[in-house]
Amino acid sequence: MTIDWTRNETLVALVILAFGALAALSDPGFLSIATLTDLLRGGIVLGIFATGVLVVLISGGIDVSFTAVAAFTMYATAMVLNAVAPWMPWWAALMLGAALGAALGAINGVLIAGLGLPTLIVTLGTLSVFRGFMLTFVGQRQITTLPPGMREFGRMMLVRGENPDGSIWSLHAGILVTAGVIALTWFILHRTLLGRQVFAIGGSEESARRIGIPVRRVQFLVYVYVGALAGLAGMIHASMARVANPFDLVGLELSVIAAVVLGGARLAGGYGTLTGTVLGVALIVLVRNSLIVLGIPSTWQSVAIGLLILIGTGLPAWQARRAARRAA
Amino acid sequence: MTPLPAPRPLSRLIGSPEGRLGIIAVTVFVVMAALSPDRFLSAANMTSMAFQFPEFAILALAMTVTMLTGGIDLSVVGIANLSAIVAAMIMTRLTGDGTGLVLLALAASLGVGLLAGLLNGVLIAALGLPPILATLGSGLIFTGLAVALTGGSAVMGLPPAMAWIGNSTTLGIPTPLILFALLALGISLMLTRTAFGVTLRMYGANPLAARFAAIDVGGMLVRVYVLSGALAAVAGMLVMSRANSAKADYGSSYLLLAVLIAVLGGVNPYGGYGRIIGVVLAVLSMQFLSSGLNMLGVSNFARELIWGSLLIFVMIVNTRRPRA
Numbered sequence: 001m002t003i004d005w006t007r008n009e010t011l012v013a014l015v016i017l018a019f020g021a022l023a024a025l026s027d028p029g030f031l032s033i034a035t036l037t038d039l040l041r042g043g044i045v046l047g048i049f050a051t052g053v054l055v056v057l058i059s060g061g062i063d064v065s066f067t068a069v070a071a072f073t074m075y076a077t078a079m080v081l082n083a084v085a086p087w088m089p090w091w092a093a094l095m096l097g098a099a100l101g102a103a104l105g106a107i108n109g110v111l112i113a114g115l116g117l118p119t120l121i122v123t124l125g126t127l128s129v130f131r132g133f134m135l136t137f138v139g140q141r142q143i144t145t146l147p148p149g150m151r152e153f154g155r156m157m158l159v160r161g162e163n164p165d166g167s168i169w170s171l172h173a174g175i176l177v178t179a180g181v182i183a184l185t186w187f188i189l190h191r192t193l194l195g196r197q198v199f200a201i202g203g204s205e206e207s208a209r210r211i212g213i214p215v216r217r218v219q220f221l222v223y224v225y226v227g228a229l230a231g232l233a234g235m236i237h238a239s240m241a242r243v244a245n246p247f248d249l250v251g252l253e254l255s256v257i258a259a260v261v262l263g264g265a266r267l268a269g270g271y272g273t274l275t276g277t278v279l280g281v282a283l284i285v286l287v288r289n290s291l292i293v294l295g296i297p298s299t300w301q302s303v304a305i306g307l308l309i310l311i312g313t314g315l316p317a318w319q320a321r322r323a324a325r326r327a328a
Numbered sequence: 329m330t331p332l333p334a335p336r337p338l339s340r341l342i343g344s345p346e347g348r349l350g351i352i353a354v355t356v357f358v359v360m361a362a363l364s365p366d367r368f369l370s371a372a373n374m375t376s377m378a379f380q381f382p383e384f385a386i387l388a389l390a391m392t393v394t395m396l397t398g399g400i401d402l403s404v405v406g407i408a409n410l411s412a413i414v415a416a417m418i419m420t421r422l423t424g425d426g427t428g429l430v431l432l433a434l435a436a437s438l439g440v441g442l443l444a445g446l447l448n449g450v451l452i453a454a455l456g457l458p459p460i461l462a463t464l465g466s467g468l469i470f471t472g473l474a475v476a477l478t479g480g481s482a483v484m485g486l487p488p489a490m491a492w493i494g495n496s497t498t499l500g501i502p503t504p505l506i507l508f509a510l511l512a513l514g515i516s517l518m519l520t521r522t523a524f525g526v527t528l529r530m531y532g533a534n535p536l537a538a539r540f541a542a543i544d545v546g547g548m549l550v551r552v553y554v555l556s557g558a559l560a561a562v563a564g565m566l567v568m569s570r571a572n573s574a575k576a577d578y579g580s581s582y583l584l585l586a587v588l589i590a591v592l593g594g595v596n597p598y599g600g601y602g603r604i605i606g607v608v609l610a611v612l613s614m615q616f617l618s619s620g621l622n623m624l625g626v627s628n629f630a631r632e633l634i635w636g637s638l639l640i641f642v643m644i645v646n647t648r649r650p651r652a
Contacts, residue, residue: 116647118643120460121597124588125588125636125637125639126636127636131633132634136630254468261461300476302472305468306468307465309461309468310457310469313457313461321455
């Protein structure tokens with residue numbers, strides 16, 4: 001097997017390995033199953049968000065409203081379930097969240113695919129519309145008593161064990177949902193016509209239109225899909241946090257986009273891999289949770305993420321530019 | 329419907345984004361004045377509005393300049409806060425006589441803005457990063473540095489001279505308003521009367537043609553983002569002066585607001601078209617709306633909802649009527 005050194009995936013994987021090695025050197029306790037499960041837990045919600053963002057980036061768009069969709073969905077669903085359907089099982093509650101998220105995503109879809117408005121501006125707008133609507137009309141107070149279904153899901157652990165010091169580690173079952181979302185997205189992107197169309201539109205919208213791809217319909221479906229994933233992620237976030245806080249999640253969008261871009265997806269569209277996205281999420285989670293292990297105070301984490309974005313995307317861009325100049 | 333040709337001035341007014349915006353500004357003003365005449369039209373409200381809007385209006389000017397080239401600057405709020413924090417730390421850590429120290433701090437904060445803009449410009453022009461990505465990453469760095477420098481808390485205890493910029497009146501006119509008017513006028517002249525302004529708009533309208541016309545695209549882009557950084561630093565100073573402190577998360581809603589105002593003002597986010605008069609009218613509409621809603625007791629969250637809806641509404645109207 002040959003390693004392609006110019007790919008973002010390779011770079012990110014190397015940075016992760018270096019980070020892990022340095023962290024293990026400065027704190028031997030870092031390499032433990034407890035750290036691993038903590039990091040995996042941190043990647044559950046972020047991973048679902050990132051998968052959605054990857055699909056939008058591949059299609060040549062950008063979505064910054066997904067955190068507001070997630071917050072809206074988890075808050076409104078928890079409230080509605082408490083009021084009218086506390087008997088609903090956890091899996092139905094998650095599906096309901098995904099459905100509400102898809103409906104909100106459809107609003108983005110209509111504005112972007114139907115009316116042809118620029119995606120960044122539209123989703124900046126809907127970010128504040130969804131958030132403003134929720135905080136004005138739905139409520140502003142935390143819901144600390146979640147419906148029984150969500151509480152049950154919040155307690156659901158995949159594996160648990162005991163650390164040498166007697167404390168308990170556990171891995172939340174939500175990681176299976178994330179794995180399922182990644183598998184489903186892989187299937188859609190690489191094994192269906194729709195997936196090929198998403199890549200084609202991102203590569204060149206005009207060419208895609210000329211070979212007869214229903215560009216608007218595909219774009220619409222992309223935003224619905226991102227909305228559904230965001231709704232699902234919101235439900236899982238609230239279940240795991242055991243509280244639906246309407247002020248959660250919003251503000252996370254740039255970190256998620258950063259993770260996907262670090263993984264090599266192009267903002268211009270047409271290119272991006274799930275492997276890269278997973279690695280990007282892993283790196284961001286590592287920086288957010290474990291920077292302190294390297295002796296860097298956690299107040300520096302957004303500087304670190306910013307630097308990673310600029311270096312991780314600047315280096316390949318610079319190499320490409322140099323190669324183009326040499327060829328010319 | 330009528331066989332007579334429509335009256336030309338009116339159709340021209342509705343046909344241009346600035347004309348429609350003028351109508352929106354006047355309508356919002358009249359509606360708010362009608363809903364709460366004695367409070368909205370009071371001298372106190374007029375003065376307070378004139379003190380409020382210049383800080384985000386200057387950020388909108390920065391956004392406008394970058395959007396004219398088809399780019400965007402997502403780091404403006406980060407630059408504003410970082411430069412304000414550097415200035416505030418100089419004023420609180422160093423000792424010296426009042427005015428000299430304030431001038432030094434202001435120069436330093438402007439320097440931070442210029443350097444930050446230079447970084448953006450180099451990333452975009454020399455490395456060829458998309459502006460969204462470059463300014464997203466650099467914005468995280470600027471905000472991150474602001475957090476790291478202060479540990480996330482506010483820097484307080486500024487000298488009284490600092491409060492003058494944001495809170496005084498000169499010849500009876502609020503000083504921030506004068507500052508904004510001068511900057512808006514200067515940028516408007518720069519865009520329409522200088523070679524730099526023409527190349528900037530030309531590049532935004534058609535980057536490839538500009539390149540073939542042997543325009544120094546790299547140098548132009550660097551200057552655009554340096555200008556945006558400097559404007560952001562000025563806005564940061566106003567925020568610091570009015571809040572009498574500096575903090576890493578001040579004005580976090582201003583990024584959306586700046587994009588909203590630029591787009592509302594008829595600036596084409598794909599580049600090439602936009603006039604400062606439109607941006608000024610958009611700022612006025614937003615401020616009338618904001619103050620009016622505040623008087624009617626509408627919450628901040630509802631204002632966010634209304635701003636977002638307005639942004640989308642204006643985009644729909646501007647896109648559906650192609651400009652002649």
